[in-house]
Amino acid sequence: MKKIEKDKSIIRFGVSIPYDLIHAFDEYIREREYSNRSEAIRDLIREKLIGQEWEEKEFEGQEVVGIITYVFNHHKRDLVDSIIDIQHDFPDHVIVSQHVHLDHHNCLEVAIVRGEPNALRNLAYKLKALKGVKHCQLTMTTTGTSLS
Ligand code: NI
Incomplete structure (x- = not known):
C-alpha cells in the first residue's frame, strides 16, 4: 500500500468565526468563484501582507x-x-x-x-x-x- 506523505509545508488550523462573518465570507467566495475557503483565505492573507509591505516601503522614515x-x-x-x-x-x-x-x-x-x-x-x-x-x-x- 502506498504511504501518503504529509506535506509539512502546509499547516492546518482551526478558526472561530461568528456566523454572520462566515456567511458574508462564503458570499465573497461564491462571487469570486473560489473552489474553497482555504484558497480565498490564502489570497486575503497574501494581499494584506503585500499591501503592508508596500506601505512600509512607500513611507519609510x-x-x-x-x-x-x-x-x-x-x-x-x-x-x-x-x-x-x-x-x-x-x-x-x-x-x-x-x-x-x-x-x-x-x-x-x-x-x-x-x-x-x-x-x-x-x-x-x-x-x-x-x-x-x-x-x-x-x-x-x-x-x-x-x-x-
Ligand atoms: Ni454616537
Missing part, C-alpha cells in the same frame, strides 16, 4: 498624515472612555477626531493623525483591538512636502 476610521458599538459605554484614553496616549499625533451617531446601535469616528507611520499604525492597532470596535481602518498619505 517619513512623516505622514493618516485617517483612522472606526465603527463601534454605541451601547458599550466604557468603550468611549477607552477610545479617549488611547487618543490621550498619542497627543502629538491626533490632530482632530469627529464623532458621528450612525444609528441607534453604531457610532463612527474619524481621527486625522500625523507622525511616523509606525506610531500611527500602533494607534490604529490599539483602537482595533478594543472589544466593541467593529471596524477600524488606517489610511496613510503623504504630507505633501516630498512631492513637488
Whole structure:
C-alpha cells in the first residue's frame, strides 16, 4: 500500500468565526468563484501582507498624515472612555477626531493623525483591538512636502 506523505509545508488550523462573518465570507467566495475557503483565505492573507509591505516601503522614515476610521458599538459605554484614553496616549499625533451617531446601535469616528507611520499604525492597532470596535481602518498619505 502506498504511504501518503504529509506535506509539512502546509499547516492546518482551526478558526472561530461568528456566523454572520462566515456567511458574508462564503458570499465573497461564491462571487469570486473560489473552489474553497482555504484558497480565498490564502489570497486575503497574501494581499494584506503585500499591501503592508508596500506601505512600509512607500513611507519609510517619513512623516505622514493618516485617517483612522472606526465603527463601534454605541451601547458599550466604557468603550468611549477607552477610545479617549488611547487618543490621550498619542497627543502629538491626533490632530482632530469627529464623532458621528450612525444609528441607534453604531457610532463612527474619524481621527486625522500625523507622525511616523509606525506610531500611527500602533494607534490604529490599539483602537482595533478594543472589544466593541467593529471596524477600524488606517489610511496613510503623504504630507505633501516630498512631492513637488
Ligand atoms: Ni454616537
